[in-house]
Amino acid sequence: MFGQEILSLVIWVPIVAGIAVLATGSDRNAPLARMLALVGALLGFIVAIPLATGFDTATAAMQFVEKKSWIPAFNVHYHLGVDGISMPLILLNSFTTLLVVIAGWQVIQDKVAQYMAAFLVMSGLINGAFAALDGILFYVFFEGMLIPLYLIVGVWGGPNRVYAAFKFFLYTLLGSLLMLVSLLYLYYQSGGSFDIQTWHRTTLGMTAQTFIFLSFLLAFGVKVPMWPVHTWLPDAHVEAPTGGSVVLAAITLKVGAYGFLRFMLPIVPDAAHELAWLVITLSLVAIAYIGLVALVQADMKKLIAYSSIAHMGFVTLGFFMFNPLGWEGGLVQMISHGFVSAALFLCIGVMYDRLHSRQIKDYGGLANRMPVFAALFMLFAMANAGLPATSGFVGEFMIIMAAAKVNFWFAFVAATSLITGAAYTLWMYKRVVFGPVGNPQVEAMKDLTAREFLLLGVLALAVLGMGLYPKPFTDVMHASVVELLAHVAQSKLP
């Protein structure tokens, strides 16, 4: 019945479900709200499955395309489509939403309907951002997702939530507003079109390309986040509820990285080549320096937040190597980081729900009390450190290889993260899980519930599966990456 409109369904099913959840009203109806949210998230994931099963890996063209006129006054279209770059991200997002709804099942007791609705609406908006092929449509989704996330951090967050919510919102808004000016400029330069694929073909002078490059760098760099505009992320993560952290790390950061591939590199390739040194430097700083910053964190969430910045540094580094290995490595790293960071934030959530602390020093000896949890946590910690056979290894290895082809020292600096990454993750793991039971409250901690085990177990399978056999993922991306690279290699100067 909806054979042609899969992408619309992927966007609108969660949003409509979110509105339905919101309509259940006060916390008296919380069980109903949870049930509806679960059904909505499940439906949202199910409607996204045909994207994977029906995907043609042989072509780089956009698939599942929908195009309708939306605002003729500005030649804006409701234009959707996915390629090998965006399709896996949509699946990742729909999957993560399901996890978040389950993760918030018991933890959230205040304003349940609003919490669940915010996540569902945001899920639809993020899918929209990944699927949009029209500049304004993308911008609407890209900005629209700030509203639910602002509320999630501000309403259900920790003690310093107001500061974190404002910082997060204004930081990201700054970048995107400058990008809006660029989008309007492109509209004008391309003869009145907001079509992204038309922009890919629009010739631009070097000055214009440089300014557009910088505005995109700010917009997407804040979102990724790249050093030195990363400071909102640790604040937002620490204050956000578990679900908020999961979505932030697993999904919204990817929207920034996705923007590099969909907008920046193909639209201003000459400026991107010219200014690649800038992005490479920032990425290497993120990898090397932020790794060290992570080492000294006392708060587990902050530690994982900093490690996210370092891992996303790999993604941007890979993109600016301008070879297929680097790009595919970056994309694999994005998906892998989606699984691993989600799992780690869920693990911290599991501990926080029991002890109400995120400080490493409050824990110790968890292995005695929560053996199942300790085993799963171990796997995710290893994946975060980039151990072979986990998904974390595949992406980083590909990017380091790609960097070695370009310049030995890039690869050298990037490879230091294998050491620092192992150091901060495993050191934290050691202090939290091993050793004597330092705290009487830890004595009383119970192992995973069935619900928590389900969440972490599914993620463990994903992390291992992707680590052992990444080929299905790279196959999906390959055609699109090769085509896009060929496009980026051509000069667009007039």
Next chain:
Amino acid sequence: MSLQSFAPALPEIFVLAMVSLILVVDAALDDSKRHVTYALSLATLAGAAFLTLRDLSSAPSVVLNGLFIDDPLSDVLKLFVYLSTAAVMVYARAYLKARNLYRGEFFVLALFALLGMMVMVSASHFLSLYLGLELLSLSLYAMVALQRDSAVATEAAMKYFVLGALASGMLLYGMSMVYGVTGSLALGEIAQLLADGTDLRLPLVFGLVFVVAGLAFKLGAVPFHMWVPDVYHGAPTAMTVFIGSAPKIAAFGFVVRILGQGLESQVAEWRDMLVVLAVLSMAIGNIAAIAQSNIKRMFAYSTISHMGFMLLGILAGTQSGYGSAMFYVLVYALMSLGGFGMILLLSRAGFEADRLDDFRGLNRRSPWLAFVMLLLMFSMAGIPPTVGFYAKLSVLQAVIELGYVWLAVVAVLLSLIGAFYYLRVVKLMYFDTPHDTQPVAAGADARILVSANGLAILALGILPQPLMALCAHAIGASL
């Protein structure tokens, strides 16, 4: 002149007749029957809307010896002026009743102001333009002073009157200079004479400066904005909601008539002036709004910044620019109505609800009203998917088309500052716990209207095309 030649002005004539009737009828009513006045006023608006809709024009026609123009622009603007005046009356009713202001004067003055606005948007002659403006202004001065035992309201009315009179004087002086150069007061003739070129450049530019200053006063653009915060703050909220909505639409029409029609050929001269006004308005408006603890005052500064944004569209001096400015001002009126309407809704006898703190924890008291206010705030901040985003988008597009990319960059950076104080309102409503735990006591009519108002902002944000196309059509067919 035959009776037939008055036909295009039928809505104005009808409103005038009805106001006179209401004035007489109301004198005979006692306080318990005031709803008759209310109903008659709404009926007047409905009747005027019917008359305007019945005789929609497809092309401009200048009638009444060149004093009056009937074109799609005036028709569309008038319809929105009726609509927002009607909304004001519904919003204000409970508030006026609780403060013993629910009297005939409010309705009569509002309808006289309406008549003034109708004349403003339909005038094609300096005389009729000025006549409409003064009819509007004098009615507004009196409305602000209506609560005569309130010291702040009286002070606000005084300031409004003195500064308004000064602005009118400037405008008149500028008009007289233009008259001196061209020898005509009719906009069409002025445009023609100036297009042929004149050797009296100096007096013309001199007059232009005064005209623009007078217009800036009326719009509340910086540096002629000093009256705005005091009047918005001091006036009873029922008057503020009126001042903040329909007159802005009329002022847009007024500015476009003078600058876009009469002085069109001098665009190079007035554009630079408007650039300065726009940048200053966006800067001062957005920065000063941060420091406010009174939400009416905050909205006043936000109005100043919104007028700066609207000027961006006008200063482009192109059809798409005027169209975008018109879209902006209609959207602004919608948001302003909702914002002030919400203050009216939350107020009750002896309680104004005009401090920011009064919005604290609104989500706990009434999730639905908080959600509507959230939509209004994000729309004012220009965040999609609300219509405020498209308003900003369209004026920025006009500016970039003109080649003023730097101006667009300045505008978005200043709107980022603006986002802060709108977000603060959302923060108060959602993140904080309420001081005031009384349930919101508002009538069903105002609740339904404010819900419709908020949902319109969302609906127009998802489908902005109809309103955009309407604005583009009205401008395209008239200028």
